[in-house]
Amino acid sequence: MSRKLLGALGWFGLVALLSPGQAYAMHIMEGFLPAPHAILWAIVTLPFLVAGLRSIQNTVKEAPHLKMLLGLAGAFVFVLSALKLPSVTGSCSHPTGVGLGTILFRPAAMSVLGIIVLFFQAVLLAHGGLTTLGANTFSMAVVGPFVSYGLYKGSCRLGAPLAVAVFLAAALGDLATYVTTSAQLALAFPAQTGGFWESFVKFNAIFAVTQVPLAIGEGLLTVVVFNLLSVYSRGELRDLSIPVREVRA
Amino acid sequence: MVGPILEVVDVHFAYPDGTQALAGMSLTIERGSKVVFLGPNGAGKTTLFLQLNGILRPSQGVVRFDGNDLRYDRRSLMELRKNVGIVFQDPDSQIFSASVLQDISFGPFNLGMSEEEVRGRVQGALAAVGIESIADRPTHFLSLGQKKRVAIAGVLAMEPQVIIFDEPTSSLDPKTAKQLLILLDDISRDGKTVVISTHDVDIAYSWADRVYVLESGRVADAGTPQEIFLDEAMLERVDLTQPWIVDVWRELRDNGYLPPNALLPRTKSALLALIRSRLCHSFRITDLVSERAAINERG
Amino acid sequence: MIHIDQYAYANRLRAVHPGEKLAFAAITAGICLASPSLIGQLAILMTMAAATVAIVGIPWRFYLKLMLVPAAFLLAGIVTVAVSFSSQPDPGLHGIDLWGFAVGIRDRDFVVASSLVARSLGTVSCLYFLSLSTPMVEIIGVLKRCRVPAVLVELMTIIYRFIFVLMETTRQIHTAQVSRLGYHSLSASYRDLGQLTSCLFHRSMLKSQMLFVTLSSRCYSGEIRVLEPRRRLSLRRGLLIGGIDAVLLAVALATRGWQRW
Ligand SMILES: Nc1ncnc2c1ncn2[C@@H]1O[C@H](COP(=O)(O)OP(=O)(O)OP(=O)(O)O)[C@@H](O)[C@H]1O
Ligand SMILES: [Mg+2]
Numbered sequence: 001m002s003r004k005l006l007g008a009l010g011w012f013g014l015v016a017l018l019s020p021g022q023a024y025a026m027h028i029m030e031g032f033l034p035a036p037h038a039i040l041w042a043i044v045t046l047p048f049l050v051a052g053l054r055s056i057q058n059t060v061k062e063a064p065h066l067k068m069l070l071g072l073a074g075a076f077v078f079v080l081s082a083l084k085l086p087s088v089t090g091s092c093s094h095p096t097g098v099g100l101g102t103i104l105f106r107p108a109a110m111s112v113l114g115i116i117v118l119f120f121q122a123v124l125l126a127h128g129g130l131t132t133l134g135a136n137t138f139s140m141a142v143v144g145p146f147v148s149y150g151l152y153k154g155s156c157r158l159g160a161p162l163a164v165a166v167f168l169a170a171a172l173g174d175l176a177t178y179v180t181t182s183a184q185l186a187l188a189f190p191a192q193t194g195g196f197w198e199s200f201v202k203f204n205a206i207f208a209v210t211q212v213p214l215a216i217g218e219g220l221l222t223v224v225v226f227n228l229l230s231v232y233s234r235g236e237l238r239d240l241s242i243p244v245r246e247v248r249a
Numbered sequence: 250m251v252g253p254i255l256e257v258v259d260v261h262f263a264y265p266d267g268t269q270a271l272a273g274m275s276l277t278i279e280r281g282s283k284v285v286f287l288g289p290n291g292a293g294k295t296t297l298f299l300q301l302n303g304i305l306r307p308s309q310g311v312v313r314f315d316g317n318d319l320r321y322d323r324r325s326l327m328e329l330r331k332n333v334g335i336v337f338q339d340p341d342s343q344i345f346s347a348s349v350l351q352d353i354s355f356g357p358f359n360l361g362m363s364e365e366e367v368r369g370r371v372q373g374a375l376a377a378v379g380i381e382s383i384a385d386r387p388t389h390f391l392s393l394g395q396k397k398r399v400a401i402a403g404v405l406a407m408e409p410q411v412i413i414f415d416e417p418t419s420s421l422d423p424k425t426a427k428q429l430l431i432l433l434d435d436i437s438r439d440g441k442t443v444v445i446s447t448h449d450v451d452i453a454y455s456w457a458d459r460v461y462v463l464e465s466g467r468v469a470d471a472g473t474p475q476e477i478f479l480d481e482a483m484l485e486r487v488d489l490t491q492p493w494i495v496d497v498w499r500e501l502r503d504n505g506y507l508p509p510n511a512l513l514p515r516t517k518s519a520l521l522a523l524i525r526s527r528l529c530h531s532f533r534i535t536d537l538v539s540e541r542a543a544i545n546e547r548g
Numbered sequence: 549m550i551h552i553d554q555y556a557y558a559n560r561l562r563a564v565h566p567g568e569k570l571a572f573a574a575i576t577a578g579i580c581l582a583s584p585s586l587i588g589q590l591a592i593l594m595t596m597a598a599a600t601v602a603i604v605g606i607p608w609r610f611y612l613k614l615m616l617v618p619a620a621f622l623l624a625g626i627v628t629v630a631v632s633f634s635s636q637p638d639p640g641l642h643g644i645d646l647w648g649f650a651v652g653i654r655d656r657d658f659v660v661a662s663s664l665v666a667r668s669l670g671t672v673s674c675l676y677f678l679s680l681s682t683p684m685v686e687i688i689g690v691l692k693r694c695r696v697p698a699v700l701v702e703l704m705t706i707i708y709r710f711i712f713v714l715m716e717t718t719r720q721i722h723t724a725q726v727s728r729l730g731y732h733s734l735s736a737s738y739r740d741l742g743q744l745t746s747c748l749f750h751r752s753m754l755k756s757q758m759l760f761v762t763l764s765s766r767c768y769s770g771e772i773r774v775l776e777p778r779r780r781l782s783l784r785r786g787l788l789i790g791g792i793d794a795v796l797l798a799v800a801l802a803t804r805g806w807q808r809w
Binding site: 060 | 577580614617618622625629654657664667668671676678679684699700703711713714734737738742743744745746748753756759768769770772
């Protein structure tokens with residue numbers, strides 16, 4: 001069974017490779033989710049958004065400059081996600097900015113920045129969509145950041161080198177985002193015979209072709225960036241209260 | 250309505266990283282005057298301006314507005330910033346909205362005005378800087394000169410008594426820079442005190458009522474443009490060149506083309522008029538040429 | 549990208565109240581999403597495309613190109629939904645035998661996939677109508693009217709503005725790098741892109757400090773209040789929107805049963 005499954009996966013991979021365009025972070029396109037799913041995901045995301053907004057509102061009261069900082073942070077994440085990652089295969093993919101953004105600005109802020117960035121991506125770039133904003137926010141601005149932050153904090157606490165912690169946070173944050181998206185799609189479109197799980201495997205497999213290299217690429221890039229930041233932007237990192245240690249890429 | 254509007258008395262200031270940006274600076278800005286600050290990079294011009302507006306606080310010394318020492322509680326700061334506006338060098342770090350209208354309305358709303366009043370102020374400011382026609386365009390599609398005007402309108406709309414411009418003409422093309430200077434003159438004619446910093450000695454010489462030369466956080470020299478730019482030793486010391494008008498005037502005078510007591514002109518047109526008036530006494534080459542042509546014809 | 553934004557500021561519906569455009573796009577997208585009928589969705593796609601090209605005045609070539617943006621996702625998505633595989637021979641699976649392994653499409657999945665294409669593109673056409681006809685500043689203004697929390701609105705305002713500032717910065721840094729032979733190999737590319745990113749971060753943080761200073765000098769004290777442009781609502785256009793959407797809804801309902809081939 002598993003060998004045959006692999007054969008099928010290879011076939012899907014071929015389709016994905018042949019599909020035109022560039023590999024963006026995986027956002028579900030406009031209109032792809034049925035209405036009940038779209039609404040459900042919006043509702044699921046709402047508490048995280050509210051919590052994020054609350055935390056921002058509280059901090060802004062004491063530090064009014066935080067509004068400008070978060071504004072620039074959001075613009076930074078947006079522009080980051082429009083950069084092109086160098087890749088071996090020649091296909092071109094874009095980072096999500098989830099890992100770096102989360103480590104720099106915390107998951108709570110990322111849920112708010114994430115939904116704004118996704119909104120702008122939908123309207124200005126036609127990536128993702130407004131009806132799927134809830135679902136995409138959940139995978140990219142809730143699950144991704146929490147996984148990133150958990151891994152980052154966890155591996156720092158376990159004494160892993162900072163480079164490893166940063167790589168894991170960025171790469172696995174991306175992977176978590178895309179696995180979540182696959183799950184959302186599988187829930188909306190379960191297979192006739194194999195149900196959710198068959199569909200989940202299919203979606204994971206087809207998107208793995210672009211998303212796994214993207215995750216690795218983004219992990220590497222984030223380590224390089226963090227290394228530079230800890231040398232040249234110590235002041236800023238300290239203001240954002242991030243431990244400044246030398247990183248080895 | 251004369252007398253000092255802003256006074257800086259022996260102000261010292263160091264940035265958190267230890268850079269001593271102001272080291273005992275003292276100066277006075279007269280109400281309604283046009284003041285230019287000159288000085289090399291890092292002399293402390295921007296830092297001084299931030300003191301005048303209460304963004305930074307002296308570690309020693311005082312700043313006075315209208316004869317009163319600045320106080321740094323929220324209320325007093327609001328009152329000060331209402332009266333002393335700054336147009337920063339880089340409009341991209343001053344304009345916070347993609348909408349021209351929104352950006353200009355920000356200041357007036359902070360002064361607690363009603364929406365109707367704000368609309369009036371915004372319209373007035375748009376007209377004053379001459380950008381009504383681009384009010385509908387997003388700021389990211391504007392040219393640098395247009396963005397500077399938006400930034401100026403944002404401050405004008407608050408109707409401050411003093412407007413400070415940090416390097417208003419930097420990186421503008423000559424024509425745009427000239428238009429901007431005309432705008433500054435208009436603002437000054439409205440009775441406002443206008444303060445600018447610049448690296449352009451020609452602008453400083455022609456435009457200012459009073460010039461301050463700053464160096465390493467201190468006032469190196471102060472005076473009328475004529476006083477400042479005739480002091481060659483001082484200019485040499487702070488690495489400033491002479492304005493071309495002064496250069497030409499001095500050259501003409503020292504070579505006897507102008508009488509030793511000729512007044513130093515302020516503007517290009519005044520200098521040209523002076524030269525023309527001298528030329529009436531000497532004879533012109535064109536006359537010679539036409540005379541020669543007449544002789545040839547006859548011959 | 550910037551093209552969408554450019555059209556949003558220079559199109560024939562620029563002076564129309566943003567609420568009308570947003571309502572038209574949102575209601576139509578709602579019908580499309582809830583529509584049980586493929587015909588209904590195609591009707592929406594056609595209507596919105598026609599409205600965007602003929603009324604908003606977007607060149608059709610650009611519009612078609614824009615329609616291809618989600619093609620990669622759509623293709624991968626529908627293939628995944630439509631194609632199944634089975635280790636036993638399966639009469640319900642129309643397809644080929646691959647190494648003794650049935651790969652093909654089931655009837656039901658074909659229906660699901662085709663209506664998925666119609667629904668997605670139909671909704672996309674609604675999104676494009678909005679994004680090509682309405683400047684972001686005005687969309688944000690409508691959100692504000694709809695009582696979206698002030699912090700969110702203020703952040704959106706600042707982020708939208710500085711996206712363009714930082715893109716320009718990025719372009720400058722990138723040019724500077726390339727002109728000094730940056731990005732010439734894979735490892736160099738990572739190093740240079742990392743450099744660009746960290747530089748961009750540094751400048752972003754500087755800009756945020758500067759912005760705080762400049763806004764403070766204009767009496768900022770924690771709240772950002774701004775004017776909204778004045779646009780008049782038009783009853784005539786409102787009725788037109790209602791009429792079009794009523795027709796589209798009727799088409800969707802009338803053709804409900806048609807897709808059982
Ligand atoms: N935010 C800051 N933190 C630390 N040091 C600073 C900061 N801003 C300015 N300085 C330093 O303070 C000194 C005075 O700087 P300032 O910007 O006031 O000079 P300036 O006369 O405006 O120069 P320029 O002509 O380059 O604008 C310089 O040495 C500068 O490096
Ligand atoms: Mg300066």
